[in-house]
Amino acid sequence: MNKILSSFEEAVKDIYDEATILVGGFGLVGIPENLIIALRNSGAKNLTIISNNCGVDDWGLGLLLQNKQIKKMIGSYVGENKEFERQVMANELEYELVPQGSLAERIRAGGAGIPAFYTPAGVGTPIAEGGEVRSFNGKDYMLQTAMTADFGLVRAAKGDHMGNLIYNKTARNFNPLIAAAGKVTIAEVEELVEPGELDPDHIHTPGIYVQQTIEGKQEKRVERLTTRSSAKG
Amino acid sequence: MGQQDIREKIAKRAEKELKDGDYANLGIGMPTLVANYISQHKRLMLQSENGLLGIGPYPAEDQVDPDLINAGKETVTESQGTSYFDNAESFGMIRGGHIDVAVLGGMEVSSNGDLANWMIPGKTVKGMGGAMDIVHGAQRVIIIMNHLNKNGDPKIVNTCSLPLTGAEVVTKIITDCAVIEVTPKGLMLTEIAEGYTVEDIKKMTEPDLVVSEAVKLEAY
Numbered sequence: 001m002n003k004i005l006s007s008f009e010e011a012v013k014d015i016y017d018e019a020t021i022l023v024g025g026f027g028l029v030g031i032p033e034n035l036i037i038a039l040r041n042s043g044a045k046n047l048t049i050i051s052n053n054c055g056v057d058d059w060g061l062g063l064l065l066q067n068k069q070i071k072k073m074i075g076s077y078v079g080e081n082k083e084f085e086r087q088v089m090a091n092e093l094e095y096e097l098v099p100q101g102s103l104a105e106r107i108r109a110g111g112a113g114i115p116a117f118y119t120p121a122g123v124g125t126p127i128a129e130g131g132e133v134r135s136f137n138g139k140d141y142m143l144q145t146a147m148t149a150d151f152g153l154v155r156a157a158k159g160d161h162m163g164n165l166i167y168n169k170t171a172r173n174f175n176p177l178i179a180a181a182g183k184v185t186i187a188e189v190e191e192l193v194e195p196g197e198l199d200p201d202h203i204h205t206p207g208i209y210v211q212q213t214i215e216g217k218q219e220k221r222v223e224r225l226t227t228r229s230s231a232k233g
Numbered sequence: 234m235g236q237q238d239i240r241e242k243i244a245k246r247a248e249k250e251l252k253d254g255d256y257a258n259l260g261i262g263m264p265t266l267v268a269n270y271i272s273q274h275k276r277l278m279l280q281s282e283n284g285l286l287g288i289g290p291y292p293a294e295d296q297v298d299p300d301l302i303n304a305g306k307e308t309v310t311e312s313q314g315t316s317y318f319d320n321a322e323s324f325g326m327i328r329g330g331h332i333d334v335a336v337l338g339g340m341e342v343s344s345n346g347d348l349a350n351w352m353i354p355g356k357t358v359k360g361m362g363g364a365m366d367i368v369h370g371a372q373r374v375i376i377i378m379n380h381l382n383k384n385g386d387p388k389i390v391n392t393c394s395l396p397l398t399g400a401e402v403v404t405k406i407i408t409d410c411a412v413i414e415v416t417p418k419g420l421m422l423t424e425i426a427e428g429y430t431v432e433d434i435k436k437m438t439e440p441d442l443v444v445s446e447a448v449k450l451e452a453y
Binding site: 026027028029030052075076077078079080085088089097099100101102103104105107108119120121122123124125126127157167168169170171172173174175176177204220221222223224225226227228229230231 | 281282283284285290291292293294297298299300301302305306307308309317318319320321323324325327328347357358359360361362363364365366367369370396397398399400401
C-alpha cells in the first residue's frame with residue numbers, strides 16, 4: 001500500500017545501479033521534476049530509462065544524461081537534446097526508438113498483464129526488420145512486446161494518502177500507464193490532499209498502482225513558448 | 234516566392250481537405266500552419282497525440298498554461314468541448330480509425346503511396362514520434378511538402394530511397410505545384426497551381442502521372 005514520503009532523497013534511495021526505470025512526461029510536460037533531480041544526486045548509474053523523450057540538455061532526463069547515468073534510452077523522439085546526440089555519436093549511449101503509440105501500448109500492456117500485441121505501426125519500415133509480422137484480415141501487423149520496469153516515476157497534480165492520482169491536462173500523457181507498469185511506482189504530486197478530498201469518480205490512477213507518494217513544488221519549464229503574438233509570421 | 238509564402242500557399246490548399254465535422258490530426262511543422270487557415274464555417278476537432286482532443290488557438294501571454302501543449306510541444310489552449318486522455322487512449326483513438334484525416338509533412342512519397350518522413354541515414358536519428366502509428370490509423374493521410382527537394386530533385390519518386398514511415402499509406406499529396414491522388418491506377422494529377430502546366434508537373438515528378446479528365450488548372 002501507498003506510503004507518504006517527505007524527502008526526495010529517501011524516495012529514490014532504493015533505485016539501484018542497472019535498474020530499469022519508466023519515467024512519465026511528454027517533452028517537459030508532466031515530468032517528475034524533483035524525483036529526476038534526486039536520482040541525479042543519488043548517482044545511480046547504468047540505468048535503462050524508458051520515456052517518450054529524454055528531456056532537454058539542462059532539465060528533466062537531460063540531467064541524468066549530463067551526469068552519464070543512462071546506459072540505454074528507450075523512447076519515441078529524442079531530437080531535443082544535443083548531449084543525447086553527442087553520446088550516441090561517441091558510442092556512450094545505447095538507444096531504441098519505438099513508435100509513440102506502440103511505446104504507450106507496450107507500457108499499458110505491461111501494467112495490464114498482456115505479454116504482447118500486434119500493431120500496424122512500423123510494418124514495412126526498418127523497425128519491423130527481424131521482427132514477427134502476421135496478417136489479420138488481409139492486413140499486416142507487427143508483434144510488439146509488453147514493457148514493465150523496476151521503478152515507475154510519475155507526476156500528478158493531486159494525490160492522496162491511498163496513492164490515488166489526478167493529472168492536469170496534457171501532463172497526464174504517459175503517467176497513468178507508467179504508474180501501472182512500474183513494479184515500484186513513486187508519484188510526485190503537486191498537492192497532497194486530505195483523505196476523502198478527491199472525488200472517487202474523478203481519479204485517473206487508482207492507488208493500487210502507487211507504492212510511494214511525495215509532494216513537490218514544480219518549476220514547469222516551458223520548452224516551446226508559443227503565444228498568439230509570437231506565432232504570427 | 235519565398236519559402237514562407239510557399240508554406241502558406243500549401244497550408245491554405247491543405248485546409249480544403251478538412252471537412253465540416255472532421256476529427257483531424259495535424260503533424261508538426263508545416264501541417265500545424267494549416268490550423269491558421271481553417272474556415273470559421275467548419276466545425277472541426279483537432280487531435281493532438283500527446284493526449285488532447287480539441288486544440289484551441291495559441292494562448293495570449295496571460296493564458297499560457299505549462300501543462301497544456303500540442304504534440305509539437307508548443308503551448309496551446311482548449312477549444313470548446315476539449316477532452317484529455319493518456320497516450321494509450323490517444324493512439325487507440327488513432328489506430329482504431331476514429332480520426333478522419335491526418336495532414337503530415339513528407340520527405341519522399343512513392344507511386345504506391347509509401348511515405349518516408351522520419352530519418353535520413355547518416356544524420357542523427359531523432360525518432361519517429363507518433364508518425365508510424367498515425368499513417369495507419371487516420372482514414373485519409375494527406376502529405377504536404379514542396380514538390381522538389383533542395384537539390385531540385387523530385388520528392389515524388391518511383392521508390393522511396395529513405396527509410397519508410399509506412400508502406401502504402403498516403404491518400405493524397407499536396408505540393409506548392411500540384412495536387413496528386415494515390416489511386417489503384419497510379420498517381421493521378423487532379424489540380425495544378427498557378428504558374429505551372431501539366432508538362433511542368435510531369436517533369437518534376439518521377440513516376441508517370443495519370444492526368445485526371447477533370448484536372449483543374451490554376452487551382453490555387
